[in-house]
Amino acid sequence: MNSPIPIKVDELRLGMFIQLPLSWLQHPFPTSSFRITSGEQIGLLRSLGLSTLHYIPAKSVPEAQVTEGDSDPQPPQALQPKNESGTQADDTQARDTSSCHARYQHASLTYGQIMADASRQPLGARAVAQALVHECMAELEDRDSCAIRLLADCHVDGTAAHAVNVMVLALLLGRSLGLHEQRLAELGLAALLHDIGKSALPRHVAEPGAPLAGAELQRYRAHVGESVALGQRMELPSDVLIAIAQHHEAADGSGHPLQLLAEDLGQGGQIVALINAYDRLCNPLFGMPPLTPHEAVSELYAHRAARFDSGILAAFIRLMGVYPPGSLVQLLDGRYALVTRVHPAQPLRPMVKLPAAPGEAFTLDLAQEGAPAIRRSVRPSQVPPEILDQLQPGSRICYYFERVAAPPEKDGAP
Structure with a gap:
């Protein structure tokens, strides 16, 4: 039947x-x-x-013909990172995280320099920006497999953090879409500099912590034109300027400043617009409450899909996973965890941070044999306060990428 x-x-x-x-x-x-x-x-x-x-x-x-594909979850104390002791695995994770923090901090400080120099030394600022993008691209070269890493306790300026987040995710998404080197470099440059015009705005307008209205709201929205004008002074390539100009546009015509439709938008502009929207859901302006990364992906997919190219949106969701880094989740065994790293090849089995002894936590790769699956995503308010303190999700979502080993193929895999 x-x-x-x-x-x-x-x-x-x-x-x-x-x-x-x-x-x-x-x-x-x-x-x-x-x-x-x-x-x-x-x-x-x-x-x-x-x-x-x-x-x-x-x-x-028939049930008798089925061989169990996965064993039942083991008790929490039996779960240790495969082929390593918990201490060794946590030391490795600490080194990897420290390296990502250092590179992220370098990128953020460099962006601050670019913002400070863009008006008075535009060509010098462009050279610094191009060098930063090429540094990141060099890190991606010869890396068959890159994972997205959550950086907690990332104490950097909000404007710089947003710019680096958008650049990092744009480079990873562009790479997954198969962009060649020049186009990828231009995408990374547009992503990094999409808000460069905010350097001319007062802090409370550039990074508003409360709703704006009237002239101040119009001034905020004018940052798109200011960014394009400053980009012209920096003599940025035309495709970079177009992507910057379109980073608040939408495929359904609901964006600004020109209410362009899908057929009027370039690929670079659509990529930057999508990632900009995602990061602003997680790290919002105007006093809006932040969404968890899982909620942000769900919002884009379920309620804002018409604003984006369907192929680019699907590729972005594959890149980030259903539970992007920074998502709080509850495992099948009942424990709460913080997603810290997602491997594109295993989006449903990320690396997570779990509470251990009071004031401590350890990492667990859910892809290892015997690890519990994720039951659901949760909001911070749904996690007991003492556990939330151990997980320390942080008030700002910051991302970088790291090289990881490709997951082993399962028996019988093509």
């Missing part, structure tokens, strides 16, 4: 091919239709809060 049949969640068994009545971002599985191969999957399905779903008998197999 090929027709779907309703079934109660409590009646699920191994071998059933099921269909979920949920969008991709509302559940932790790679697809919404699949055959159940493990008890862990059944546990996750029951945790979704559904009373019934559908299964297709024709695509199902």
Whole structure:
């Protein structure tokens, strides 16, 4: 029988091919239709809060023919990073994080220099900006696999942090889209300098901590034109200037300042606009409450998809994962965790930070055998305060990239 049949969640068994009545971002599985191969999957399905779903008998197999694909989660104390002691793994993570912090701090300080010099020494500021972008591109060269790393306690200027975040994610997204070197360099430059015109604005207008109105709101929106004008003085390439000019436009015509439509937008402008929107959901202006990275991705996918190119949006979601770094999650075993690193090849099995002894925490790679899966995303208000203090998610989301080993192929993989 090929027709779907309703079934109660409590009646699920191994071998059933099921269909979920949920969008991709509302559940932790790679697809919404699949055959159940493990008890862990059944546990996750029951945790979704559904009373019934559908299964297709024709695509199902008897339970006796199913080999458990995943073992049940082990108790928390049994979980240690594979082939390493907890101390060794945490030391490695600490070194990697320290290196990312240093590179991020360097990029942020360099951006501050560019902002200070752009008006009086525009060509010198352009040279510094180009050198920074090429430094980042050089770090990406010969790296078959890069993961996105969360940087907590990132005490840098908000304007600089935003610029570096957008540049880092734009370079990674452009790389995943297959942009050649020159186009990638121009994308990185536009991403870094998209708000350069804010250097002429008062601090309370450039980085407003409360809603603006009237003349001040118009002055804030004028930063797009100011950025283009300053970019012209810096003699930036035309494609860079176009991307800067379009970083607040939207494919459905709802953006500003020109209300352009999709056919009028360049790829660079659409990429910068998407990443700018994502970072402003996580690190908002105008006194708006921040969204968690998971909520931000969900908002873009579920409510703002018409504003962006569908292919670029899909590539961005693949890059960030369902639970981007900085997301607070609850695991299947009930523990709360902070996502600290996402490997594009295993978006549902990120690296997380877990509470240990009071005042301490340790990292765990959820891709390792026996590690629990993620049950759901949670907001900070849903996490017990003493656990939240140990996880220390930070008030600002900052990202950098690091080289990671490609995950081993599973037996039978092509």
